[in-house]
Amino acid sequence: MFLFRSLPGVPLPVLSLLLPIAAAFLPLGFYIYKRIKCWHKYEECVCEINLRFLKIFFLAVLIANIFLTWSVWTSMGKGGTELFVLSSGGWSNTLSPDSPMLIKAVLQVDVFGAMSAFLMGCVALIAGLAAMADKNEKINISKAGFFLTTLVGIQGIFYSGDLLSLFMFILVSQIGASGLYHGIVTTKEELKELIWYYLSRSTALLMFLVGVALFYYNYRTTNIAVLSTVIKLGTNEKLAYAFLVVPLFFMFVKSSSYVTDSSKRVFFAIRAQAALFVVFRIVFSLYGPLPGLEKIPNLFILLGLILLVASLVLTANEKDPVKFAEASELFMKGFLVISMGISISGTYAAQAAAEYGFGAIESMVALWILFLPVSATLSFVCCTLKQKTDHGELWQEQGLFRVMPITGVAFFFAVCVIAGLPPFVGFPSKQFLYRSSSYITPLLTIFLLIAALLMLIMSIRYISKLMFGKLSGDPDNIRNHDVQVIFPLIILFIFLVYSTVTPALFINSMVSPSVYSLLNKGQLVNAIHQGGVSE
Amino acid sequence: MISTLETGYFIWNFSAWLKIFLLSAGVFCMIIFIIKKRTGGSLVSNKLSPGCENGLEPGFFERKVSLFRIRIMQPWFDFPFSHILSILVLFLLFAVALFTKSGVE
Numbered sequence: 001m002f003l004f005r006s007l008p009g010v011p012l013p014v015l016s017l018l019l020p021i022a023a024a025f026l027p028l029g030f031y032i033y034k035r036i037k038c039w040h041k042y043e044e045c046v047c048e049i050n051l052r053f054l055k056i057f058f059l060a061v062l063i064a065n066i067f068l069t070w071s072v073w074t075s076m077g078k079g080g081t082e083l084f085v086l087s088s089g090g091w092s093n094t095l096s097p098d099s100p101m102l103i104k105a106v107l108q109v110d111v112f113g114a115m116s117a118f119l120m121g122c123v124a125l126i127a128g129l130a131a132m133a134d135k136n137e138k139i140n141i142s143k144a145g146f147f148l149t150t151l152v153g154i155q156g157i158f159y160s161g162d163l164l165s166l167f168m169f170i171l172v173s174q175i176g177a178s179g180l181y182h183g184i185v186t187t188k189e190e191l192k193e194l195i196w197y198y199l200s201r202s203t204a205l206l207m208f209l210v211g212v213a214l215f216y217y218n219y220r221t222t223n224i225a226v227l228s229t230v231i232k233l234g235t236n237e238k239l240a241y242a243f244l245v246v247p248l249f250f251m252f253v254k255s256s257s258y259v260t261d262s263s264k265r266v267f268f269a270i271r272a273q274a275a276l277f278v279v280f281r282i283v284f285s286l287y288g289p290l291p292g293l294e295k296i297p298n299l300f301i302l303l304g305l306i307l308l309v310a311s312l313v314l315t316a317n318e319k320d321p322v323k324f325a326e327a328s329e330l331f332m333k334g335f336l337v338i339s340m341g342i343s344i345s346g347t348y349a350a351q352a353a354a355e356y357g358f359g360a361i362e363s364m365v366a367l368w369i370l371f372l373p374v375s376a377t378l379s380f381v382c383c384t385l386k387q388k389t390d391h392g393e394l395w396q397e398q399g400l401f402r403v404m405p406i407t408g409v410a411f412f413f414a415v416c417v418i419a420g421l422p423p424f425v426g427f428p429s430k431q432f433l434y435r436s437s438s439y440i441t442p443l444l445t446i447f448l449l450i451a452a453l454l455m456l457i458m459s460i461r462y463i464s465k466l467m468f469g470k471l472s473g474d475p476d477n478i479r480n481h482d483v484q485v486i487f488p489l490i491i492l493f494i495f496l497v498y499s500t501v502t503p504a505l506f507i508n509s510m511v512s513p514s515v516y517s518l519l520n521k522g523q524l525v526n527a528i529h530q531g532g533v534s535e
Numbered sequence: 536m537i538s539t540l541e542t543g544y545f546i547w548n549f550s551a552w553l554k555i556f557l558l559s560a561g562v563f564c565m566i567i568f569i570i571k572k573r574t575g576g577s578l579v580s581n582k583l584s585p586g587c588e589n590g591l592e593p594g595f596f597e598r599k600v601s602l603f604r605i606r607i608m609q610p611w612f613d614f615p616f617s618h619i620l621s622i623l624v625l626f627l628l629f630a631v632a633l634f635t636k637s638g639v640e
Binding site: 314 | 555597598615618619621630633
């Protein structure tokens with residue numbers, strides 16, 4: 001009854017969450033109903049549905065999601081933060097620190113979250129289009145359901161302002177990702193096979209829950225805005241820091257196992273991006289530069305360096321395109337983690353912030369935004385190259401550029417963005433990082449430059465092996481593989497080219513407002529004490 | 536025409552980039568010309584048969600790094616409990632960074 005009473009005042013971000021929730025429940029609910037029915041009658045379950053209807057429904061939900069997330073983003077003021085609180089009295093924009101127990105749900109939408117949700121919505125649509133065009137692994141009811149479940153979880157992560165609701169949405173996105181990875185587990189043998197996967201994911205989720213519980217035990221609230229104003233770093237808070245950050249950091253680095261379905265890989269990349277978003281929220285919005293956390297920046301820089309070295313080792317002489325894509329993504333993750341370490345270190349003092357902190361955060365956010373479109377491009381290209389041909393797989397051919405020019409150009413473009421070759425859009429984001437890293441130590445800058453150069457050389461060598469030379473297979477057969485991903489690739493290509501030729505627009509409209517909203521903790525305090533909405 | 540767009544710290548100077556590109560294009564064309572002249576019109580050496588398996592031979596460092604990956608790194612990745620192990624190691628690293636005092640003023 002309470003939910004029905006609160007329906008008329010439902011704010012737009014809540015609506016944009018409810019839509020994919022309802023849409024995910026429909027196909028999954030139908031699938032589960034069918035299975036129960038078959039199980040009851042001891043029949044073999046055949047869950048068939050009109051494929052055209054399913055595709056139209058899936059497409060309609062993804063497009064509606066884009067419109068809703070776009071509306072949320074455009075309705076946000078520059079750098080503003082809006083709170084949507086569901087309390088006993090229904091929805092409001094005011095969060096009372098005196099009565100957190102009465103609050104049933106809190107959404108905290110800022111420019112960073114709103115922009116991320118819109119970007120994720122666009123990439124999800126592109127992945128959905130690729131899934132619908134895939135002739136080898138056709139879309140079915142459970143696949144569509146799991147795609148939408150993952151989408152719900154991740155959208156919720158971007159809009160959550162509460163640690164407990166973050167946990168709930170991480171759990172939902174994990175259910176979706178597990179379903180995408182191996183489908184619904186029906187036999188004991190399948191469960192046995194996946195036991196270590198489930199164990200690691202359950203451990204990660206449990207750790208996060210322990211972190212949330214520690215905060216609730218100490219402060220009787222799990223709201224990030226409230227906590228950031230009252231937090232004092234003690235043993236429990238330090239433990240909570242490790243419990244909250246470690247599982248999400250792990251999910252970011254190891255976002256997926258070896259998967260050759262491009263649309264699934266894209267959803268795993270979206271999930272990796274969302275995991276890092278939660279780390280940003282905890283590190284910057286909840287804790288901030290508290291005394292006692294001075295060693296954390298160095299740890300992040302160290303972890304980033306390990307990731308960079310590992311990615312270079314994994315890329316060297318790699319032939320499998322999907323493994324190559326994984327290694328390239330690891331390279332981007334390494335740069336991101338290093339930029340995060342420098343950013344945290346730059347927030348401890350006003351002078352450091354002015355000298356390099358702000359630039360490092362801009363670099364971090366720009367790299368974070370680019371991570372998704374670039375890894376989506378890599379996924380489409382590399383999974384296309386994994387497709388079967390008469391002689392084996394497509395990547396074992398040479399001279400592919402003549403029959404797959406768009407794939408070739410997109411691959412080259414993605415690699416240049418990853419390596420930060422000027423004037424591609426990866427360069428503006430990396431040049432902030434090079435500048436900031438020299439304040440930590442010039443050796444770090446030199447290492448980053450050398451790593452980027454090595455990555456570029458190895459990637460260009462890999463592309464040239466595939467794209468140039470004499471074609472041995474049937475050109476028409478190969479061209480057909482390319483056609484399936486042309487539309488998603490063109491959209492991603494337009495985004496990358498557009499942001500390359502207009503870096504000013506990219507930085508001003510997407511990066512700077514996100515940095516402002518991520519750092520400006522005072523706004524959250526205003527939101528609590530001055531009646532919710534702040535400009 | 537505005538040739539310089541300024542966005543915070545980033546300056547986008549089209550004419551400077553154009554010069555760099557023209558120079559790079561010149562160098563690139565010259566390298567291609569030299570390679571083609573040496574190999575008789577083909578960028579990739581003729582002795583290479585189709586397929587990456589028999590493609591360009593890896594260099595010395597690539598072979599060493601590849602060996603390191605296969606012999607040292609891969610066995611760890613193949614362990615079924617490598618994910619749990621990674622989480623534990625990460626937790627330990629964070630615990631050490633959060634709870635040790637040495638080096639912090």
